[in-house]
Amino acid sequence: MLAPWLQQQRQALLAQRGHAWLLQGPSGMGQFELGMAMVRAWLCEQPTEQGACGHCTSCHSVDVHAHADLCVLMPEADMLARGWPLSEKAQADIDDKKRKPSKEIRVDAMRDAVEFTQRTSARGRGKAVLVYPAEQMNAITANALLKTLEEPPGDVRFVLATEAAHQLLPTIRSRCLAHTMLWPAEAQMLQWLQQQGLQADDAHAWLRAAGGRPLDAWAMARAGKGLDVFQRLPKAVAAGDVAIFSDMSQPEIVQWLQKLCHDLMCVAQGAAPRYFAVQDLPKAPSAMVLARWARSLAQEARTAEHPFNAGLMTEALVAQARTVLHSRT
Numbered sequence: 001m002l003a004p005w006l007q008q009q010r011q012a013l014l015a016q017r018g019h020a021w022l023l024q025g026p027s028g029m030g031q032f033e034l035g036m037a038m039v040r041a042w043l044c045e046q047p048t049e050q051g052a053c054g055h056c057t058s059c060h061s062v063d064v065h066a067h068a069d070l071c072v073l074m075p076e077a078d079m080l081a082r083g084w085p086l087s088e089k090a091q092a093d094i095d096d097k098k099r100k101p102s103k104e105i106r107v108d109a110m111r112d113a114v115e116f117t118q119r120t121s122a123r124g125r126g127k128a129v130l131v132y133p134a135e136q137m138n139a140i141t142a143n144a145l146l147k148t149l150e151e152p153p154g155d156v157r158f159v160l161a162t163e164a165a166h167q168l169l170p171t172i173r174s175r176c177l178a179h180t181m182l183w184p185a186e187a188q189m190l191q192w193l194q195q196q197g198l199q200a201d202d203a204h205a206w207l208r209a210a211g212g213r214p215l216d217a218w219a220m221a222r223a224g225k226g227l228d229v230f231q232r233l234p235k236a237v238a239a240g241d242v243a244i245f246s247d248m249s250q251p252e253i254v255q256w257l258q259k260l261c262h263d264l265m266c267v268a269q270g271a272a273p274r275y276f277a278v279q280d281l282p283k284a285p286s287a288m289v290l291a292r293w294a295r296s297l298a299q300e301a302r303t304a305e306h307p308f309n310a311g312l313m314t315e316a317l318v319a320q321a322r323t324v325l326h327s328r329t
């Protein structure tokens with residue numbers, strides 16, 4: 001069921017007219033879920049002011065990822081993770097080990113989507129295209145969409161959902177009606193997390209670990225790593241304990257070190273930390289040392305998806321962090 005803060009936004013957006021929407025905001029706010037709710041309502045056979053009916057043949061077809069008038073564009077890795085089918089050629093290439101699932105939205109998939117928009121609606125309710133995360137379109141892929149996005153054939157509507165709108169081409173942004181995702185109240189987020197099955201204390205801790213982003217918090221809670229890992233992480237890093245990062249990907253490791261650096265910078269300036277509890281943090285070094293570390297981590301984040309040697313990179317990152325956390329200059 002759609003989270004309450006997304007239900008409110010869905011109703012407001014469906015009441016407006018437009019053929020292309022850009023849903024923008026930080027991760028964990030529900031861009032994909034809101035985008036899906038919008039296309040479900042557009043294609044529904046018995047829609048209401050609140051959205052899709054949830055019971056008709058169209059709604060069922062969307063649920064099983066088989067609606068003839070819906071095209072969902074995501075990186076192949078995300079498509080497979082979420083259970084959406086790839087094109088026959090893309091699936092065959094991956095099955096035959098010719099290449100790995102792409103982490104970008106491929107231009108071939110975009111060209112297929114453009115061709116999809118030019119076909120007649122199968123169910124007579126128009127057609128819909130959902131692109132997520134839209135920032136994963138490279139320049140060639142984005143340019144393949146431009147003309148169709150500006151002048152869609154027939155009754156075709158688009159939703160582009162993004163967690164990094166600044167990375168999109170200005171020509172893409174200018175062709176869409178922009179909607180910035182609303183940040184729900186903390187009480188509403190905690191109540192929703194508890195409705196998903198988390199205990200009150202755990203809901204609060206996971207929400208803090210996710211930086212106040214509810215869907216990220218729920219995803220982290222479902223990932224299987226215990227809260228104790230994140231509560232122990234700052235002091236484990238200070239002690240040079242590489243094992244704390246076992247079973248984490250390189251991007252995750254860099255992100256957690258960036259969260260630790262952020263919180264220590266807050267503490268150094270007399271502000272409250274955002275991700276970790278105060279008692280879990282080691283003593284903060286000087287602001288100058290932390291600023292250098294933050295710049296270094298930002299550089300590491302650019303190449304974290306493709307480390308030369310993941311094990312050596314983790315050891316180097318932890319050694320660097322330990323040096324920083326023991327610095328007093």
